Amino acid sequence: MEKPKGKTSPRRYTRRGFLTTVARGTVATGVLTAYGVTAFKAKAAPAAVNIGGLYPVTGSFGQIGQACVNAAKLAVQMVNSAGGIKSLGGAPLNLILSDVQSDTTVTRTETERLITSNKLSAIHGSFASALTLITSEVAERLKMPLLTGSSSDLLNQGGRKYTFTPFARASQFAQAQLRMAKLIASGKPKVAVVFENTAFGTSSSKGLQDQAPAAGVEIVMFEPYSAGFADASPLINKVRASGASMLFAVSYLTDLVLIVRTMKQMGVNIPINGGSGGFIIPDFYKNVGKDAEGLVGVAHWNHDMNADAKTVDAAYQKQYGDFIFESQGSLVAQTFMIADALERAASPDPQKVRDALASLDVSKGYAAMAPGGKVKFDQNGKNVYGHPLGVQWQKGNLVTVFPKGEARAELIKV
């Protein structure tokens, strides 16, 4: 039942009403004044510069993606506590993250969303080659500079202008692996190559196949396998039957763990070069234990490279416990490269940042935290000084053992 709406009584100026109005007015004025004063007094804080990070926090790469995100946040903290971007008035970096869910479609939509919904100056990502190829495609079309540690050689092809790869390429990894094989083996190495049939495995192994003859290595088995298998025994059986004296495996973590364990179990005791991927992360050692001792691999960044790397490692370990691994460390360097570009561009405009990146030429500081200590890009976005490191698990630590000039420990022949 509706209540009959009462007529509003004619407004009357009661004393109470008057006082209340005055009081309200005073408060309002006071607030506004205070606000205005403080606003004028404090110099406007420099607007933050946004950068984007696209990593697979969930899905099959989730474990590594989450680790990358941790490192990305640490990197931004480091840049900001060193004063931010001085040419922009000390502007801090603001990292905007997105989870690409280890899925190509999500990568496509998320990259686009991230770039179009935010005013970004640059982005970095996405760890896995399969995903990064898409991030790069979108970045190229939307004209947003992208830095990535992904090794796929395809990222330097096709006339890309916005994709920058400061670290070693898959073809270079292959070269390093082959050379290491000769150092470890006595006589001509006979190598069995197994790789998972994904973008990462295929591009890495192709490099091996192409360069083996010239490097004096014989490939006796070259076998793609379906990632995520339940049982490595059939595969290892084949390895044994091939008469190989060494195994190169290009895999992510689970498969690698299974392969190593199965080899041990089936008594196939040949040296293993675990590539990068799942091999060079702390979890590999945790899962495989002592059987990881002496296993070699390759990485585009390692935590014992130089003093800067060690500093970053210490900071990371303090917060998260484990040592900082390849993809994490390299993205810290990339964050600093972006900061360097912003400094020189003196503008958050992505086009200017892109141009500044193209003319990047550093040999000290965190931006140069790469093997060899120097970064400079050619017109395909490739670092002209980029090369990989050979690493080995020694006493539970991943140490750099190759090339000779950059080794932090002796290569142990197993």
Next chain:
Amino acid sequence: MKRGVRPPRPLGYAAAALVLILLPRVVSNAFAIDIFVRVFLFAFIGVAWNLLGGYAKQLSLGHAAYFGLGAYTSTILLIRFGVSPWIGIMAGAVVAMLASLPIGTLCFRLRGPYFAIATIGTAQALMLLFLKFRNFAWGAEGITIPYHGNAPLMMQFDAKAGYYYIALTMLAIGLAITYWVERSWMGYYLVAVGEDQDAAEAVGVNVPRIKRDIYLISAFLTGLAGTFYVQYIYFIDPNTAFNFNVSVEAALVSIVGGVGTLWGPVVGTVLLEPTSALAQSWLGGAHGGVQLTLYAVILIVVIMWRPTGLLGVLTGAYERIVRAAPSGVPATATAEPKGAPLDG
């Protein structure tokens, strides 16, 4: 079966169509347009699936096979032979359609969930095959569509609007075909097969032929979607093209929305796609698995509560809200005629 439900007046349709057509002129947020494109695309795939799975109740969980075949055909033609995707899209759909013949012959030997499993198997088998074809179809690494800038003749657009209209058109075509099939003789046979295959056969329906024919149409349409998708995301690899999630979504939207109905897939997509996209942007990165858990819960709730899909719920609600007075025949006419004696 919701075939007896009266659709809203044509004026409503025209208004909605007008809004959709004019939308890209008004909305410029790329993210929003992207959601629309995805809604149209997945609704279209759902409509294609619905013909086979909703009306004829042949539960395929392997439609990704046709999606992928369409996508790869047009991409191979484009990159290896320079053929425009406008031709490629047709070629792809035809390839998909032809593939449905041997696949159907094999899989239709099983019924119900085992048909479903067999279809899952075929999609997976195709994925594995394409992973192996490294020389022919780029294997695991996949390939990106070469960038031509704004090239409408090569189905590439700088502005999203181009994709928006193509997807909208595809959906319209799919709905039109469904509408036509629903009201044709084929529609009746489909429903008969869907309700009871054996009874239909007993009554003289050529069940194998019906199944085969509707599968051809369903596969053809799904193949079209595959090509569009590749052109939209600029990338293809076996895992994306033959992804199980595509098969699932194709079926899911119809089940949530209303199997065997014209608008079911659309309703389902409208509910699921934006939810998924928004959940992704709000929760994405916070905790893995939240978004899909949400999806799963929605699905379970819908199945337990309204197994025939939400369309029934929506039309029921619509009836209650819009129709002020009950229309139709007075109650007494349906009552038993009084005094008619039964046997003896």
Next chain:
Amino acid sequence: MTSVVAQAVVNGLLIGGIYALVSIGVTLIFGVVKIVNFAQGEFVMIGMYISWWLASHCGLDPVASLVVSMPALFVAGVLLQRFLIRRVLGLGDMPQIFLTFALSLLLMNLALLLFTANYRTVQTSYTLSAIHIGPLYIGVAKLIAFALAMLLSGALAVFLRATDLGKAMRASAQKREVAMLMGVNPDHVFGVAMGLALALAGAAGSLIVPFYPVYPGVGQVFVLMAFVAVVLGTLGNVTGALIAGLMMGLAESLGIQFVGADSGLIVVFAMLLLTLAVKPSGLFGGRVR
């Protein structure tokens, strides 16, 4: 050469035992309750997480943890049937398939939320040891898993044949209405069937923890194998599922050995397609439905 083949056969059979265990669960549910459990792999995963948790927090050997995982999953199966499955029986294929499918999605993502995507492994004293017989290497952990898998399958077979409840289940599988007329309570029987099937899945999970990593998506690897095995072994036929499961393991292993390491699954699918083309009702004949 023969030793290579022999090793491949051994490898295949050992893992085939696990596939068989999972397949038996699926076929049991299908035969009795007449639904396909798409979530079977996720119950294997749950069994794995239970055993991993007990191993890493209480030091309990995964094989010993069977006494925890099996009853836990049995109860889960009974509850599942009572509260979810029962509601969709008789509604047709679609709701049933999608219910278990949604369940699979839900369980996988809940595991992701609770445990993250990190791979967990358990190292037991016998994880890396193997028995040598001539040139053959037989992993001890896998052998134990195989042996127990066969034992459990055998126990189930005995149960189905010798006990009243087992006979009631077989009766319900063959002719539900007649069984009801004979006094069998279908609800009761379905509950037990699901309980047993899930217990077997959990057992499979616990048994493979010593040599296989645990992560939310691990069930997917096994469920596809199981489904193909169930079709091959004739739907609803427990012995068939056992034999077909072993055949799947064998086919995968030989496929990897002689066709290509990425061809294990292709061989399996080829077997599926061959079955469909030649004998859709499976090895043991009978009705397809």
